[in-house]
Amino acid sequence: MEHRKLVIIGSGAAGWTAALYAARAGLKPLVVAGIQPGGQLTITDDVENYPGFPDPIGGPELMARMEAQALRYGTEVVHDTIVRVDFDRYPYVLEGDGHQWKADAVIIATGAAARWLGVEGEKTYMGRGVSACATCDGFFYRGKEVAVVGGGNTAVEEALYLANLCSKVHLIHRRDSLKAERILQERLFANPKVEIHWNRAVAEIAGTEGLTGGVTHVILDRTDGTGPQEEIRVDGVFAAIGHDPATAVFRGQVDLDEHGYVKVSPGTARTSRPLIMAAGDCADPHWRQAVTAAGMGCMAALDIERSLATKNG
Secondary structure, eight states, rough: OEEEEEEEEEHHHHHHHHHHHHHHHTTOOOEEESSTTGGGGGGGGBBBBSSSSSSOOOHHHOOOOOOOHHHHHHHHEEEOEEEEEEEESSEEEEEESSSSEEEEEEOOOOEEEEEOOOOBTTTTTTTTTEEEEEEHHGGGTTSSSEEEEEEHHHHHHHHHHHHHHHSSEEEESSSSSSOSOHHHHHHHHHHHTEEEETTTEEEEEEEESSOOOEEEEEEEEETOSOOOEEEOOSEEEESOEEEEEOOOGBBBBBBBBBSSOOOTTTTTBOHHHHHEEOOOGGGGGOOOOOOHHHHHHHHHHHHHHHHHHHHHH
């Protein structure tokens, strides 16, 4: 079993930033890239809010640049997926589909995935009218009509954010009441640019084909069975029914919250285990931005560097 000083699990913005800082500190990190190398940004066409790029940059290109920068300073990468860990033993034990490692320190940067609607047309128009991040993509719909699907805090927050940019926001919810906090509901109800479609579920996302095609409308089912389908003209659809952190393999090994996010000490990337950090969307249920993930990756690597120096000093 190969022994490494630092293993980073995940290869999104958090993982590559952690690798860059760790490599420059001489820790010779190993990145286990995971099932989706590059993370969520690999399904993002244009990134306009990452500092340092005055022109939009494709998500896959941004991830490729981060990887190249980390590799330049000595990061190693293996394309494998961690399927089991043992953090009760030290050095820590990590098992992939094809490799096994012992590690003095670990950074968990496995990310989180948006829950999609699973309806016809969703995959077809992904990145061309379908999104799961208003902060990331709302700018593209300035002055246009959009739909937000969901009824919890995330959906209401996304709708309120988009109402500042769009001409109209259609909030589509399958029930007759929202699950969001009362104060958020009050703000939503008071916003004249938001129309709520109660007891409705998206049956299909439709649009035009071709390279310049995009979403033109959504078809809604009535969940209360009171009538026929409806059609709403929109330019974009935002799925806001939650995210699932990719942390199942760590259950029982580090502390997770009730939604599966890795618990970290406030203002740090420290988990419940020494020399195990968590960074990015797997530990961040609130912001879920590439730049915040990168910041957490930096924090995690710097903390590991100092902790190992103290331990070995």
